[in-house]
Amino acid sequence: MISLQGITKRFSGHTVFKDIDLSLAQGEIIVIIGPSGTGKSTLLRCINFLERPDAGRLQVGDLSVDTQRASRADILALRRRTAFVFQNYGLFANKTALENISEGMIVVDKLPKAKAHVRAREILERIGLADKADAYPASLSGGQQQRVGIGRAMAANADVILFDEPTSSLDPQWVEEVLSLMKQLAVERQTMIVVTHEMQFAREVADRVVFMDEGGIVEEAPPEELFTAPKDERTRHFLRKILAPTGQAVP
Amino acid sequence: MLNLEYMWGLLPVLLRYLPLTLQMATIAMFFALILACLLAVVRVSKVPFLNGFSLLFISFFRGTPLLVQLFLFYYGLPQLISALISITGVTAAVLGLTLHFSAYMAESIRAAIVGIDRSQTEAALSIGMTQSQLMRRIILPQATRVATPTLMNYFIDMIKATSLAFTLGVTELMGATQKEAAGSFLYLEAFLLVALIYWAIVEVLSWGQRRLEIYLNKAYQR
Numbered sequence: 001m002i003s004l005q006g007i008t009k010r011f012s013g014h015t016v017f018k019d020i021d022l023s024l025a026q027g028e029i030i031v032i033i034g035p036s037g038t039g040k041s042t043l044l045r046c047i048n049f050l051e052r053p054d055a056g057r058l059q060v061g062d063l064s065v066d067t068q069r070a071s072r073a074d075i076l077a078l079r080r081r082t083a084f085v086f087q088n089y090g091l092f093a094n095k096t097a098l099e100n101i102s103e104g105m106i107v108v109d110k111l112p113k114a115k116a117h118v119r120a121r122e123i124l125e126r127i128g129l130a131d132k133a134d135a136y137p138a139s140l141s142g143g144q145q146q147r148v149g150i151g152r153a154m155a156a157n158a159d160v161i162l163f164d165e166p167t168s169s170l171d172p173q174w175v176e177e178v179l180s181l182m183k184q185l186a187v188e189r190q191t192m193i194v195v196t197h198e199m200q201f202a203r204e205v206a207d208r209v210v211f212m213d214e215g216g217i218v219e220e221a222p223p224e225e226l227f228t229a230p231k232d233e234r235t236r237h238f239l240r241k242i243l244a245p246t247g248q249a250v251p
Numbered sequence: 252m253l254n255l256e257y258m259w260g261l262l263p264v265l266l267r268y269l270p271l272t273l274q275m276a277t278i279a280m281f282f283a284l285i286l287a288c289l290l291a292v293v294r295v296s297k298v299p300f301l302n303g304f305s306l307l308f309i310s311f312f313r314g315t316p317l318l319v320q321l322f323l324f325y326y327g328l329p330q331l332i333s334a335l336i337s338i339t340g341v342t343a344a345v346l347g348l349t350l351h352f353s354a355y356m357a358e359s360i361r362a363a364i365v366g367i368d369r370s371q372t373e374a375a376l377s378i379g380m381t382q383s384q385l386m387r388r389i390i391l392p393q394a395t396r397v398a399t400p401t402l403m404n405y406f407i408d409m410i411k412a413t414s415l416a417f418t419l420g421v422t423e424l425m426g427a428t429q430k431e432a433a434g435s436f437l438y439l440e441a442f443l444l445v446a447l448i449y450w451a452i453v454e455v456l457s458w459g460q461r462r463l464e465i466y467l468n469k470a471y472q473r
Contacts, residue, residue, distance in 0.1 A: 050373055079379040090374035094392045094470050104378035107388060136470040156378055 001025055002047075002160050002191070007056035007067070009042055016042050017215035020056070024208070026159070027189035031202040031223075034212035035238060040195045041087075043212070044162045047193070048082040049075045061159045080108060083153035087165040089145040091137040091152070097144075098124065098133040101151045109157075120155060127151045127181055143174025147181055154185070161185070163194040199243060203227055211235045227251065257437050258444045265445060268427040273452075275341060275423065276410045279348035283409075284402070286349065287356035292386065294357070295364050305357070312354035318415055321347040325419045340419035352409050359401040363394035396467040403460040407453050414449075424448065 003023035009016045016039040024030050032040050045051040046067075047058065053067040060081040065074045091100050098120050105116035124130045127147045137145055146166055153161045163182070167175045179201050185192065186205045196202065202209050203223045210220040211230070218232050227243075228251055230236045236251050243250045290309065293301045312320065325343035329335040367390050375385040417426035424445060432441035 048377055050377060076379055076381065079377060082377075084374075084377035086370065086374065086377075088370055090370040090377075092371060092374065092389055093368075094389070094396075096470075103388070104380075107384050108379040136472070138471050138473055152374075152378065 001059070001061070002193075003057075003059045004043075004047065005057040005059075007043065007046055007058070008054050009039065009046055009051060010054050015215060017212075020217060022210065022217065022220075024160075024191065024193070026191055028191055028207050029186050029205055030193045030208050030210060031206035032193065032195045032210045032212055033197070033199070033202060033238075034218075038212045039215050040212050041164050044084075044164050044193060044195050047160075047162055048079050048084055050084070080156070081159045083156035083158035083161045085146070085149050085153050085161060085163045085166050087168050089137070089142075089149045089169075091145055091148055093137055096134050096136055097129060097140065097148045097151075100137070100148055101155045104152065104156055120151075123151045123154055126154070126184075128177075141174060142170045143177045146170060146174070146178045150178070150181055150185075154190075160191045160193060163192060163196065165195055165197070167196065167198060197242070199227070199239075199246070199248060211238065213238065253443070254437055254440050257435065258440045261431060261441060261444055264431060265424060265427055265448060268422065268424045269448070269452075271341070271421075272410070272413050272424040275345050275348065275413045275416060276406070279345045279352065279413075280406050280409055282345075282349045283353040283356055283405075286353035287360050288391075290353065290357035291360035291364060294361050296382070308350075309354045309357055312351050313358075317347065317351045317412060318418065320351055321415055321419060340416060340421035343419055344413065344416035344421060348409055348412060351412075352405050356402055356405050359405075360394060360398050363398035364390055366397060367393050396471075399463060399467055400460070403456065403463070407456055410452060410456070411449055 001023070003021075005021055007020040007022075008018045020043060022030075032043070034040055042051055046053040047060075049070065052070075056067050058065045058067055058078065060078060063074075063077050063081055065078055070078075092103065095103060098117065101123050102113070102116040102120035105111040105119060106113055109116075111119070121130065121133065124133055127150060129144060129147055129151070132140060132144060132148075137148070140148065150161075150166070166182070167178050170178060175198075179198060182192075182194070182201070183205055194201075194206075206223050208220055209223045209226045211218045211226065211232070211234075213234050218234050219226065219230065221230075226235065227239065228249070230239060230251050240250045290305045293305045321344060324347050325338065325340060329338060371389050371393065372385060375389045380388070413423060414425035416423050417429060420426075422430065428441050428445040432438045435441065
C-alpha cells in the first residue's frame with residue numbers, strides 16, 4: 001500500500017503542486033496524465049526523494065515518512081522500497097546490461113555477486129535481452145536501453161515501480177517493445193505509477209487514471225470512465241486536444 | 252661535429268641513473284593521485300572546512316613555481332623545523348613533486364567528476380545507493396576515463412620535472428649528465444643525449460597511454 005498525503009513542492013518560491021493526496025493498493029496500476037509542466041514528473045520524483053518534498057507524508061509498505069523530518073536513513077529506506085524508470089533510461093554507462101541490473105542487488109541488497117548475476121540473467125531473460133548480457137548501454141538501441149532500465153527496476157524488488165515518461169525519448173519504432181514489457185508487468189500485477197502521454201496504454205492497462213493540471217489532481221477515475229465521461233471541463237479539454245489528432249474517440 | 256663515440260659510451264653511464272628518476276616520478280605520482288582524488292572529492296562534495304583548505308592548497312601549489320617549492324622544502328623549512336634538517340634531496344623532491352602536481356591533478360579530476368551526466372547520479376540514488384557508493388562505483392570509474400589523458404600528461408610532465416632534483420644536489424639523470432658534461436666539456440653531446448633519453452621515456456609512456464585509453468573506452472563503443 002502506497003500513500004501520499006499533503007505532498008507539496010516549491011521551487012524557489014514558486015509552488016509546483018500543493019497538498020497532493022494519492023493512494024494505491026498493492027498490485028494497482030495508476031497512470032498520471034496531464035499537460036506538460038503541471039508537475040507530474042516532479043510528483044513522481046518526490047516519491048523517492050529525487051526531489052525533496054516541502055511538506056507532506058509518504059507511506060510505502062510498512063514505512064511512513066514525514067517528508068519535512070526525513071532522515072538520511074528514511075530516504076535510503078524509501079528508495080529501497082521504490083524503483084524508478086527514467087525518461088532518458090539513466091543506465092550506468094560504465095556497466096554492462098547484466099551489471100546494470102545486478103548492481104543494486106550487490107551494492108544495496110548485499111547479495112553475493114554470483115547470486116545477483118543469476119537473478120540478473122533471469123531478468124534479462126524476462127525482458128528478452130538474454131543475448132545482450134555483456135553489452136554496454138552505448139551499443140544498445142533506445143528500446144533495449146529502456147528495457148534494461150525496467151529490468152534494473154524489477155531487480156530492486158520494490159513495492160512500487162515509478163515510470164517517468166518511459167517512452168518519451170524513444171524513436172517511434174522502439175515504443176511498442178517498451179510498452180509491451182510494461183503490459184507484461186501489469187499482467188503480473190506489479191504495482192506501478194506511470195506518468196505518460198500514451199493514452200492507449202492508459203486505457204488498456206491502468207486501474208485508475210489521474211489527471212493533473214496546474215499543480216493539482218483535477219480528477220481520478222477508472223480509464224473507461226475518465227476517457228468517456230470526464231467530470232471536469234479541464235480534463236475534457238485536455239483529452240480532446242490529445243486524442244483527436246490520433247483518431248481515438250474523444251469525450 | 253658530434254662526438255658520437257662519446258655519446259655511445261656515455262649512454263650506459265647515464266642509464267644507471269634512470270631507475271632513480273623513474274622511482275621519484277612513480278612514487279610522487281602514486282601519492283599525488285591519492286591526494287588529488289581526496290582534494291577533488293572534498294571540493295565536489297563541499298566538505299565544510301576541508302573545502303576551504305583544498306582551495307588554499309590548490310591555489311598555493313598552482314600559484315608558485317615548482318623550483319621555488321623545492322627550494323622551500325629543502326633549504327627553507329629545515330631552518331624552521333629542525334627535524335627536517337636531515338631531509339634528503341630525494342625526499343624533498345618527491346614531496347615537492349607530489350604536492351605540486353596533486354594541485355593540478357585535483358582540478359582535472361574535479362572537472363571530470365563534475366562533467367559526469369547528472370542522470371548517473373540520479374539512477375544510482377534511485378536504487379538506494381549511498382553517496383560514497385555512488386562515488387566509488389559509478390562516478391569515479393567514469394571520471395577516470397575522462398581524466399586519464401590529462402593525468403597522463405601530468406605524469407609525463409612530472410618525469411621531466413624530476414630533473415629539477417639536481418638543484419637539490421640529487422644525482423639523478425640530469426645531475427649525472429651535468430657532472431659528466433662538466434668533466435668532458437662535451438656539453439652538446441651530453442645534453443643532447445639526455446634529451447633523447449627523456450624523449451624516449453615519454454614516447455614509451457604515450458604508447459602506454461594510447462593502450463590505456465582504448466581499454467577505458469571499451470564501454471563506449473557503439
